[in-house]
Amino acid sequence: MFALVDCNCFYVSCERVFNPSLEGKPVVVLSNNDGCVVARSNEAKAIGIPMGVPYFKCKSLLQGAGGIALSSNYELYGDLSHRVYEVLFDSVPDVEVYSIDECFLGMSGFAHLGPDGLMEFCSSLRARILKLTGIPTGIGIAPTKVLSKAANRVAKKSEIGVAALITHEIRDRTLAKLEVEDIWGINKRLGARLRSNGIVTAAHLRDANESLIKQIMGIIGVRIMHELRGLSCLPLLAIAPPQKNMVCSRSFGQPVTTLEQMHEAIAFHAARAAAKLRHRGLRASVIGAFLTTNRFKSIEPQYSNSATITLPTATNSTRHFIQYAKLCISAIFKDGYNYKKCGVSINELSSVNTVQLDLLSVAVNHRDEKLMSVIDDLNRRYGIGTVRFASEGIGRPWKTRSDMRSPRYTSCWDELMVVSAY
DNA sequence: TCTGGGGTCCTAGGACCC
DNA sequence: TCTGGGGTCCTAGGACCC
Numbered sequence: 001m002f003a004l005v006d007c008n009c010f011y012v013s014c015e016r017v018f019n020p021s022l023e024g025k026p027v028v029v030l031s032n033n034d035g036c037v038v039a040r041s042n043e044a045k046a047i048g049i050p051m052g053v054p055y056f057k058c059k060s061l062l063q064g065a066g067g068i069a070l071s072s073n074y075e076l077y078g079d080l081s082h083r084v085y086e087v088l089f090d091s092v093p094d095v096e097v098y099s100i101d102e103c104f105l106g107m108s109g110f111a112h113l114g115p116d117g118l119m120e121f122c123s124s125l126r127a128r129i130l131k132l133t134g135i136p137t138g139i140g141i142a143p144t145k146v147l148s149k150a151a152n153r154v155a156k157k158s159e160i161g162v163a164a165l166i167t168h169e170i171r172d173r174t175l176a177k178l179e180v181e182d183i184w185g186i187n188k189r190l191g192a193r194l195r196s197n198g199i200v201t202a203a204h205l206r207d208a209n210e211s212l213i214k215q216i217m218g219i220i221g222v223r224i225m226h227e228l229r230g231l232s233c234l235p236l237l238a239i240a241p242p243q244k245n246m247v248c249s250r251s252f253g254q255p256v257t258t259l260e261q262m263h264e265a266i267a268f269h270a271a272r273a274a275a276k277l278r279h280r281g282l283r284a285s286v287i288g289a290f291l292t293t294n295r296f297k298s299i300e301p302q303y304s305n306s307a308t309i310t311l312p313t314a315t316n317s318t319r320h321f322i323q324y325a326k327l328c329i330s331a332i333f334k335d336g337y338n339y340k341k342c343g344v345s346i347n348e349l350s351s352v353n354t355v356q357l358d359l360l361s362v363a364v365n366h367r368d369e370k371l372m373s374v375i376d377d378l379n380r381r382y383g384i385g386t387v388r389f390a391s392e393g394i395g396r397p398w399k400t401r402s403d404m405r406s407p408r409y410t411s412c413w414d415e416l417m418v419v420s421a422y
Numbered sequence: 423t424c425t426g427g428g429g430t431c432c433t434a435g436g437a438c439c440c
Numbered sequence: 441t442c443t444g445g446g447g448t449c450c451t452a453g454g455a456c457c458c
Binding site for chain 1: 429432
């Protein structure tokens, strides 16, 4: 038995925790560079703002309704997310962190409670999360992950915020009403293909012919089908599998045209990637860089490319990352284009505890390791970017836009909330 | 004017081996 | 004229998720 805990319009809820004046209003949170809508309050959904829409396309609609747009504040969201996780870790033994705003809970140990008891348990869990973090959630309970996702949709629409798809009657009734695109793992494109084969609802998919589904969707579709039947195929991953790849990239606030600025930007991403790897206790032995023009400006000449280098030894040193990322980007940079974005990709990740040296490789540079840990300490204590490499640039005209960001209330000393008492 | 970032898994096809 | 069979590994691209 699984329970899926999903935070309601998470980024908006985080903003509301510290700014209650946002309650009851249409609020959206924008992606990096203030580009697209990535979270919407219910009020924003109600006035017809779609998920993922470019902000400039819905700005007047939102403002006309007295709504508010905010730049994303990932430091704040990340911190509140961890607070929600903590409540869950504290409440149930098996938790899989699925995303910044979702966790699967293993409920097998609670099966003796029965459907009503499970509902009651999850109701109080929900109340506890709200009380301790300020974040509202919905919880769906079911015998498989795919069904618990469906249960969560029901929960979000219900008054009590909890729903269970345990008994066959309720499951049948719910799946008959659930559109095929609303199943976890099936988006519009796949949905259209299923529809053209007469599969319109979740119940249709559950009862479909297995070889037909295999043909349309491959093995993934077959798994979803079994999960809809109540046969669990996707286990709870309480221990996160090791990360395999990492990407650090950003769109530019304004187009980049020179190699010099491209070098700065790529050094910035390389430094971020190295710091993230160190924080996660990882090293990488393949590093790559990519760049691309703005694909939405079809009148401009388009170009995108990438290059990778295999390193002699796995590393997480910022110095090495910057050096190799610049080599990669130099190899693919071409004059005469307006670049929109660049980034660094890191592959072949391994734990710092299991690095193997081959006969020809240079021994691990301990001085470099010490330098990195000093830099990390300073940046942790005084804020990200306090100490950085000169090659990351000073003026940074290419920097991502973030004009409407709220303060980092919980993670930055200078931005703590000020409370006055009289 | 203005269109995100970070992941995973699966599959088909090519390279290569015996 | 006639041109095997079976296996692994790697990679790029597609597809999906939040």
